[in-house]
Amino acid sequence: MSIEPMRIFFKEIKEPITTTMIGNYAVAGGVTQTDPDVICAFPITPQTQSVEGLSDVVHQGRLKAAFVNVESELAAISFSTAACAAGARSFTATASQGYLLMTEALPMAVGWRLPLTMMISARAFNSPNLSIWNSWEFTETNSEMGWNCIVSENVQETYDAAILSVMISEDSLFPTMFVHDGFIISHSVQKLTLIPDEAVRQMTPKKPRHTIDPSKPGTWGGIVTPSYFMEGRKNLDEAKKPVLNQMREVFSRFKKFTGREYDLIETYNLDNSSKTAFCTMGSMCGNIISWMLKNKDIGLIKIRAFRPFPHEELRKIIEEHNIEKLIILEKSDSLNGMLPPFSMSIATALYPLGTLFRSFIVGLGGRDVTRDEFDVAKKKMALVSDMNGRLYQYLGVRETKGNIYEVDY
Amino acid sequence: MLTAEQLKEVLKENVINLRFHARGGQGGVTASNLCVEAFYGYGVCQPMFGAERMGSPTESYVRLSANDDLVRTNEQVYAPHVVAVLDPSLLGEIDVTAGLAKGGWLIVNTVLNQEEIQGVVGRKDINVGTIDATRIALDVLGRNITNTIILGGIIRVMPIFSTDALADAIMRRFKGEVAAKNIAAIKQAIEETCVYDIGLDPDFTIDTKVPWQQVFLGLPGYKEVDKAGVWYCDEDVIEIGSGQVNTGSWGEYDMIWDEEKCTDCAQCWFICPDFAIIREKGEDGLWHMKGIDQFHCKSCQNCLEVCPVDAISKKLKQGPASCAVPEDQEGGS
Known part of the structure; x- marks a missing residue:
């Protein structure tokens, strides 16, 4: 390699540095600063450069971590979970089909209350055709299995999320995945400001917690009869309740160190004349914010904490700002006549309020989402006056060679 | 041609888009990265998303503005104001002026003259800069890497960032001697760029994206796929x-x-x-x-x-x- 993309992280970062980087290397840098003990990932497609960047830093000697290549994503998540149970701060990463291959072992880190972190570069899964581009596979079928999940809009946010995830994981003792849109963020070069190493160390101290301990033998994950299993699940459910508050505390601690402000849900221009807002997450929020410079009669609700889903916070925001209509944009579908997964979460939250909404499925498999989609969604929503009929539609898809589905072109 | 001061004024409330055409391995993405690093305001660089193979045609895009909210979009670049072509063999293979705004600049590594280039691309409403970047690369760098040299051409026709800022960015990215040679090559490139100015500047306030072009009309629709x-x-x-x-x-x-x-x-x-x-x-x-x-x-x-x-x-x-x-x-x- 003629250029060492991780060079900036080879030395102690003493003060905030503004630099430019792709999302994947920025994440690798953030993870480096949190000083993980074990990095374990499947190194081949659909893996990203985040792991490649970390191998660079470990090889160079800056990061004293065990860097473990394994034969599959299932092995990666199993190894990382076990390492985390043994007391190591662990990081893994995946995308697309790799995430689906992990699914079998995802619930264990939750059950064992392990502060594992994982980066997901959101990409399509393969059906009917292979795609390596952006979709939201991580939202499908609620496959996060009880993990915490935060979603980032741009490179700065995904770098910060690498550090925030460690803080959230260790405070809540639940594993946390942080997601950015594949290619759109993972491969875009954007400016970002790096946090000094000392500040990251202070934000992410290694605290004592429950671990596998030879001096205190016990069975982890042993079989239980029906007389016991349900209590284990309810115990987890109770433990999840304070997580959103813990996230909030993490965000405010992060702000003290960096000045950058995050929240479970972030809002833009909600007191607008049409009492309508877009609701989405990830890189599309940036597109909408730019588009809103010329469309000031509409707002944006940006979900950062996708899991646990901040139902109450969303309800409160909608009530406070008298939002009457929501335009939900999402990059996944359900095929079974139900709402797609992200919209389903929103709909559940909206149920007591009766807010009108429609869901638009956009940008599957890397199709760009532009001002054209926003213009049409806004126009369509203006005509909506009830919740009858189909609540979702695809937008930006060819019906025939010369025709776009449900768009007058 | 706009001066650096005029461009600064434009960039306050507008975005300037650039597109680089190269072949895999020639460093088109590095060139666009350097634009973002050298620019004083906010910038985003995106490669053409997908797998890149050695020798295959590549594209990368840059969006620059002094207004943070304007470049915050993660949309792809559809309407460039500047197109730089690192490899002349691409001219016959790729429509390099696709979406290029009227009065925009096409900068090509070539030995052809500007009028010939206008003929090859079939556009009379654009300005052309040509530069024999391959020769400069072989002379100064000792190998045929034209990605930094083409940036010299850009500075000459559209000084959105200064030579000093670009030199700084190069020194951060490359090691000592390589950086020095690249900076020398860029300075020579600024001198040697041939400028064919048709006397028209692009209108940066106009959005020239073709509506729904991201949907690729003309390919089969969902009713037509097997x-x-x-x-x-x-x-x-x-x-x-x-x-x-x-x-x-x-x-x-x-x-x-x-x-x-x-x-x-x-x-x-x-x-x-x-x-x-x-x-x-x-x-x-x-x-x-x-x-x-x-x-x-x-x-x-x-x-x-x-x-x-x-x-x-x-x-x-x-x-x-x-x-x-x-x-x-x-x-x-």
Whole structure:
């Protein structure tokens, strides 16, 4: 390699540095600063450069971590979970089909209350055709299995999320995945400001917690009869309740160190004349914010904490700002006549309020989402006056060679 | 041509878009990265999303503005104001001026003159800058890498960042001597860029994106794709299928087949990864080699290695596709 993309992280970062980087290397840098003990990932497609960047830093000697290549994503998540149970701060990463291959072992880190972190570069899964581009596979079928999940809009946010995830994981003792849109963020070069190493160390101290301990033998994950299993699940459910508050505390601690402000849900221009807002997450929020410079009669609700889903916070925001209509944009579908997964979460939250909404499925498999989609969604929503009929539609898809589905072109 | 001060004014409330055309390995993405690093305001650089192979045509995009909210969008760049072409062989292969705004600048590494370039791309409403970047690269850098040199051309016609800022960015990215040579090459490039100004500047306030172009009208719609998403070999439904990609333009060499020496042993046919060895069934009922499919052959030279009777040889192509060298991974999969 003629250029060492991780060079900036080879030395102690003493003060905030503004630099430019792709999302994947920025994440690798953030993870480096949190000083993980074990990095374990499947190194081949659909893996990203985040792991490649970390191998660079470990090889160079800056990061004293065990860097473990394994034969599959299932092995990666199993190894990382076990390492985390043994007391190591662990990081893994995946995308697309790799995430689906992990699914079998995802619930264990939750059950064992392990502060594992994982980066997901959101990409399509393969059906009917292979795609390596952006979709939201991580939202499908609620496959996060009880993990915490935060979603980032741009490179700065995904770098910060690498550090925030460690803080959230260790405070809540639940594993946390942080997601950015594949290619759109993972491969875009954007400016970002790096946090000094000392500040990251202070934000992410290694605290004592429950671990596998030879001096205190016990069975982890042993079989239980029906007389016991349900209590284990309810115990987890109770433990999840304070997580959103813990996230909030993490965000405010992060702000003290960096000045950058995050929240479970972030809002833009909600007191607008049409009492309508877009609701989405990830890189599309940036597109909408730019588009809103010329469309000031509409707002944006940006979900950062996708899991646990901040139902109450969303309800409160909608009530406070008298939002009457929501335009939900999402990059996944359900095929079974139900709402797609992200919209389903929103709909559940909206149920007591009766807010009108429609869901638009956009940008599957890397199709760009532009001002054209926003213009049409806004126009369509203006005509909506009830919740009858189909609540979702695809937008930006060819019906025939010369025709776009449900768009007058 | 706009001065640096005028551009600063434009950038306060507008975005300037750039697009780089190169071949995999020539450093087009590095060039666009350097734009973002050298620019004083906010900037985003995106490679063409997908897998990149050595020698294949690549694109990368840059969006710059002093207004943070304007570049916050993660949309792709559809309407560039500046297009830079690092490799002249791309001119015949790619529509390099697609979406280029009226009065925009096309900067090409070429020895052709500006009017000839206007003819090749079929546009009279754009300004052209030409630069013999290959020669400067060989003179100053000692190898044919034109990505930083083309930035000199950009500074000459549209000074959105200063030479000093670019030099700083290069010094951060490259090591000592390499950085110094690149900076010297850029300074020479600024001097030597030939400018053909038609007296028209782009209107940065106009959005020239074609509505819904991201939806690729003209390709089959969802009602027209085959069941199970299958691409049947005997149909021509997928007009951008891999069989229609001119992988032949990616390679360094033309592979030459000598019919006299060939013994029809078919070892080359077995080893060719691109099915570029053409065979036909003769009247004797046996298969005979008939030549090499230059449209698909990307000169991996496996056939040359495997041929037991030296019936295959190679000839260096005319043109700069031969300059590809490995660098920072771009695209990726």
